[in-house]
Amino acid sequence: MESSGTALSCMPAAFLLLHLGLISSMVHQNEFQTGLVGGDVTLNCTGILPDSQLPRDSVVSWKYSDTLLWRMEKDRRVWRRPTFITGRSDIKMQYKQLKLWNLNLSDAGIYTCEYGTHKVRTSLHIVKLTISSDGHFLQNEAPELNLTQNSPSPLPNLSITLFDNNNKRVTPELQSKSRQEYIVNLKKLETMDSGTWVCQVHSDSPLINQDISFAVKVLGFQNPVLERKYATVDSTVILSWRLNSQKIKWNKGFTGRLNWKKQESAKSHELLDFNVTAQGQLHETKKSNDLFFEIPESKPESSIEVKLPKVHFNHSGQYQCQLEYKGRHAQSKIELVVMKVSANPAGPLSRGANVTLTCQVSGPLAPGAFLRWERVNGTKMDTKNSKQREVKLEVNISAAGLWSCHLIEDSDKKISFHYRVEEASVWINNVIIGASIGGSLLAFALGCLCITSGVSWQRRRQRAKRMAQARQHLLENKTCQCQHRLKK
Template sequence: MDPFSITTNSILAVFTVMQLGLIPIMAEGETTVFGAVGEQVILPCIDKPQTNGVTWKYNDQVVIQHSIYLSRGRIPIKDRYELNKQEVSKGNLSLKLSQLEHSDAGKYVCIVGSRTFEVQLQVFEVTGSPSGYLLQGKNLMLSIQGSSSASVTWSNNRKDKVTATQSTELKNGGRTLQIHNLQVEDSGTWMCHITSLSAKLDIPYKVLVIGFHNLKRETLYEAVNSTVSISYSLSTHLLQIRELEYVRVGLEWKPVIDSKYQGKFNFSVTSKEQPLSKQMANMQVTWKPSHTLEVKLSKVQFEDAGWYQCQLTVSRDHVEKAIHLVVMTVSADPVGPLSKWANVTLLCKLSAPIPPNAQLFWEHLNGTEKKLNMSGHSEVMVKTKTVGLWRCSLKVENNTITSIDYTVVKAAEWNNYVLIWAMVGLGASIVLLLLASLFIFIFTARQRRRRRAEKMAQARRDLFERRICQCQRQLKNDYSDA
């Protein structure tokens, strides 16, 4: 219930009891009333039922006068005060003042015949610096303006009394509250409690922090070729603030800690339409109704690992949230079926070093073989002849974070026989080829010797025949000469 309702009900209760004659009428003297800027307040004046009317004055100037007719004064607040004419004849002469301002503070006098009732009005206001929407991680200073004689305390959005802590600081006797490093959990209604011996007032102040739920950096461990969803949950819907502030959302990525961020996308939230989803290569960006920005990577690769940072900019200030994506991959050397006498080397690798309390290891399922990474590095290797299903797992405190399976397949027996016979056949072919080459060489050499022998025999025959012919010609010539 607001302060005005409480005050109104109290006055009505007092008036009702007074009408029954259970308590005396309001005694002359001074009453203190607290009011908040922008709100309304009732200045009490209760007397016995009469028809003489009432006159209200503020700083010796007539505010309102009522006898048979109602007349108003000429001071600036004339349009913000009123009397309940139905209650005046019953003795309830209280004055209601609306839309309070600091200048309304001061002494009010209710004059009924020869009787006067004084009301001291004190007006307070809680101001915030900076005002309006606040970004996560920034500081906020709340101050109370008004009379310095009142006691001031504060309560947070959980209705707990505020004391001096690491995140809150009280100054000027509690009249100033400094809130450091605002978080989205600080959003809500904070209350300023003002009290004195005769009056009290509670003034609410609404704090709205824009940022991300759980601003701490997160790490996601995923297997290669899996689908990864990276979510950034905002504290409030952007549609609620875009009409008042310039809002921009962007996503940046860097592969390693030492490298610079590279822009993936960014857009301004300026229209009244819901931000549209975006599709870029293997990345899908979607706005969820629950104030969540979701980035989905399909068939993530080892090269996609790194830091994904979402930046929210409101006016000239910005706040970021980074999520580290660590990708696991496995490989085998050699690749393919494993022959009977061969070994295979299985390598499991992470894109970042494992946490101190984590274990990265290979294990043969349904078997006893296991290879554990004892060095804390980002990879583990096992050399084995054992076929079957192998699994690389990352565990933190006995909880499996991610894993990948690899099946070592044994080469079929007939393949081995084929390989052996192929080798035998290859050897036999080589021997046959050598024998054939030798045979051809010997045969060719013999043919060459045979041809040479035939040529020499032919030459001897030819020479013999030429000698016979010469002898015959000589004999013939001798006979002729005789």
Template sequence: MDSFSIMANSILAVFSVMQLGLIPIMAEGETTVFGAVGEQVILPCIDKSHSDGVTWKYNDRVVIKYQGQLLKGITPMVSRSELNKQEMSKGNFSLILSQLEHSDAGKYICEVGSRTFKVQLQVFEVTGSPSGYLLQGENLMLSIQGSSSANVTWSNNRKDKVTATQSRELKNGGRSLQIHNLQAEDSGTWRCHITSLSAKLDIPYKVLVIGFHNLNQEILYKAVNSTVSFSYSLSTHLLQIRELEYVRVGLEWKLMIGSKYLEKFNFNVTSKEPLWSKQMANMEVTWKPSNHLEVKLPRVQSKDAGWYQCQLTVSRGRVEKAIHLVVMTVSADPVGPLSKWANVTLLCKLSAPIPPNAQLFWEHVNGTEKKLNMLGHSEVKVKTKTVGLWRCSLKVENNMMTSIDYTVVKAAEWNNYVIWAAVGASIVLLLLASLCTFICTARQRRRRRAEKMARARRDLIERRTCQCQLQLKNDYSDA
């Protein structure tokens, strides 16, 4: 028999033996599965031949086995492993692992009848340093722990891919993300995306930043004698942070940059306190325990201008936000009615310099006169003879911020006001004088009448006394 015939017969013999099941078929291709620490993962094993039994092994040690009944081995993950019996009847022998640990990573083998399936499990974890809640302005390092062969990318809380910037730094080939100067807007779920040729995984990481919204410099422009409201909103619901053991809220004030803050008030926050409102330092303070402080200051004066800084102090540090209050005042020289041919100087002034994109100006309401301030000046003057309503206004980027009205009155008009006021006062005084005269006269009449009656009574008594004495004397004489 030639060599070709011998080779052909040998191949046929091998196939015959394999069909009889005497020689195991070669193992199936290896599958890679990614899992996250603390989560659940499914290791696939599909065999539509509906075999009655399956054995799962980890590092050649039995994890779980089913041959008519369920048997478990002694591997570390055995208490966290299970099979879906309903799916097994459909040929699905996948292994379910719960509460993954780093030690669960490795090679798993699924044996179903004569078939063998290999699964390579890689376990990853995203860690943050520091962990737990963070304060505004702190830095956060996110790192991925696990296989170094996978490709790693990151996305922020708005699902945008993170690239290297001044505040975002990628390290260790992208396996670590350094977030500098955290802001309230950074709170939310960040994600680590892990990919390879055969597997992928997204791991979320919740970033919780305690801070104030809109940390940019906030300026409130208010007219004198108006009411101002300072609003401070936190990015996080404080009562939802279990680690917070100490929370203190306070308000400070200073007149100008460079001066020292002076405390207006402070209070401790407890989870049991409902929404409350109190009077503190001549202010109405409203606190919503979750994340909001509102302070109302009535009848603002020039002395109230300055920076109002809210401080939130926790056991790990503090965050703060300042609001700048700028007060507008107006005055006139001379004060009072404007005499004929005289001028009046109207002055409008702010308690702080205005920005370059602002306009401070006087205008005559329903008139054409208008006077703008000089660039960079915080006051504007207008010298005028025009009577009527004048208005000082402040616009920033064409948005009206605040205004004050002042009325210039003619002297004649003022004199009329004075005359009518004098006439009215005279009438009132005359009525009061008449009333007083009537009351006094009535009292005098009553007094005279009382005195007259008293004299008559006294004379009558004296007269009766004399008559009695005379009668008594006559009686003695007769005796």
């Protein structure tokens, strides 16, 4: 009795297990997958046998929602492609995988693979990332990123993390946010920001960890935004702006111009304009004769250069190179500072006299910069400094020699102008001494001539007296040379 009771009690349990097994075999298998707009994705028909092992009477189909996409029955394959994936889908036959490419936001939805009583439902989530200006920027422009998502289920709350071209994390400014669209602003870009950036998209439910790469190209100058160049009057100067278009492979055309003005508030003069083709060829056109300059024939690739063969003091000022691309502008300036030196009075320095040396720069100078006069191989007493940022320095001197004016910035001599002061007193004294000696020698020669002329003894005596007087005169003038000859 106990054994039959046990057997009867097991029957309902066995029936329940069988029933549960039948139900489980018909339960749908759910999967989740993320795709990117413009990219591709492969949806799996999970659990299906390889094509070579499937029975010949197997029926396999793919559906989008309730729309039939593809069906295979008794080795007969039928496509029912709706227009939204025409030309953008295919079946990988071995495992009946559905491949989609060139994805759109509208491709999001439920894709179902059916074979026998088995169904695999894949929820396809689509994300679209766009960057303003198609990723092409000029210096100091701030890009805008737009992240949009589409899903058949409720839209998840996404978190966005950005990494720059050096894989350093960047904190963007969130401009607006909704479950469907996120807009963020980046910092102002510099030329060194060119490269591949990564946008990391994350969600906990459903689990999304998607890295989206995008290219950033920043067209601009490899020079600093503001650069100072120093020159002395009559020297040769070359001003150069190096573009990075070849380095970043900027395959789009752009234009630009070079302007000069004496100072910030002065009228601007266009010196030249240029254009660069998508193939990187540079064409320049000279526009102005207000300033004498040359365009060097030989120069580094992707460089704008002008040559000033003989700098004048009024050539100083701001030289601004400006790029133009699709109505946007980027610029770089070179501030040319010119130094000149003068003396008052000009010419050789007489003994006991003074001269004023003046050193002047066209300015303005950088903070902390100053001028210095010093005598080469002189003492500290021969040195004079200006106040900071003064553009003119005078020094009164009484010593001849080589004097130098320096423009010093951050303990660095940016430029020096050497001026030699000649000694005038040496030449003047030689003239005076020479005249004195010449007159005495002339008197001595006349006396000697008279002695040898055969005149009378009386005359000789008189002439001897005059010679004694001449000798006395020579002694008074301390003319050693004449005294030596008289003794002979």
